[in-house]
Amino acid sequence: MEGLMLLRLRGPFLAGTPPARSKSFRRIHGFQIEAEKHEYKPGLLDDLLLGFFRRKMVEEVGWDSKKPGYDGLMEVVNQLMMKGRSNSEIEQSAVxxxxxxxxxxxxxxxxMLITPIQDGKIASMMLARATAISxxxxxxxxxxxxxxxPDxxxxxxxxxxxRCKYLEESKCLGxxxxxxxxxxxxxxxxCMGVPLLMEPNFADYSCQFKFGVTPPAQDTDKALQEPCLDICPNVRRRRNLRGNNDVTQCPKV
Structure with a gap:
């Protein structure tokens, strides 16, 4: 019983608490819609993972933000975007x-050992679970x-x-x-021999990972043809300059 109580006490701090439900509002096609938002509350392990990822990002960029936590990480990410001379160079840095x-x-x-099993299905399922957990x-x-x-x-x-926090906090499709x-x-x-298709939804900020599915060529990938996000800090300025609400493809894509 004492061990069970200890696990209950430690669990939220180590791996994050279960998602808390709250109501939020978002605007889609001009209508304000009430939506239930599941907020993930990070624990100690999450903070350690964030710090580890941020250190690796800082090593690549050569610069760090003075802001702590997730806000500081996003500033480092933006610095990575500015450092790259091309989208290809930015992608290679992130890899x-x-x-x-x-x-x-x-x-x-x-x-070599896991990916060939059952034509990659075992590897795909393993990576999906590892991604969801970590x-x-x-x-x-x-x-x-x-x-x-595909079969x-x-x-x-x-x-x-x-609702992807990374997309929502960056406020940038690019x-x-x-x-x-x-x-x-x-x-x-x-690096792991497993194809992956990621399908971000820029209307509600959700995202679908599909391990085992090969992504389309970039010139036919619909995600790369989407207009700027409504929350983009520069989109309103570009609308005013154009004199209409037609927002073209994100200039960073």
Missing amino acids: RVLISLFPPFLLPLFK CQWLMGTCSVNSVDL GSSCSSGVFVE VCINTCKLPTQTFFKD
């Missing part, structure tokens, strides 16, 4: 950060779900992010595409 998070031997061993500090509440694979079968190799979606897809395919 290097992801690689640096793992021991050198782990990625090639996973690709990345809520970055993205917010997420869960494993089933996705359709017509379905597999529990998906991760659904209810940051999402260049520092998250494209480099993450490249990392899992090149």
Whole structure:
């Protein structure tokens, strides 16, 4: 009984508390809609993961923010965007950060020993669960779900992010595409041998991960053709300059 009580006391501080439900409002197509928002409350382990990720990001960028926590991380991410001379260079920098998070031997061993099993389905399911467990500090509440694979079968190799904190805090479609979606897809395919399609929804800030599904070519990827986010700090200024509400593709994509 004492052990059970200790686990109950320690759990929220180590791995984050269960999502708290609160009401929020968002505007979609001109209408204000009341939506239930599940807020993930980070614990001690989440804070450690954030600090570790931020240190690796700082090593790549060569600069750190004076702000603590998640706000400081987002300033480092924005610095990465400004440092890159092209979107390709930004993507390569983000891939290097992801690689640096793992021991050198782990990625090639996973690709050699785990990925070939059952045509990659086992690896895809493992990565989906690892992502859902370890990345809520970055993205917010997420869960494993089933996705359709190219061979017509379905597999529990998906991760659904209810409302991506990274996208919402960055307020920028370009940051999402260049520092998250494209480099993450490249990392899992090149370093672990598992294709990944990420489908961010820029209307409600959710995101669907599909491990085991090959992403389309960039010139046909719908996510790369989306207009700027309404919350983008520069979108209103561009609207005023154009004299209408037609916002073209994000200039950072």
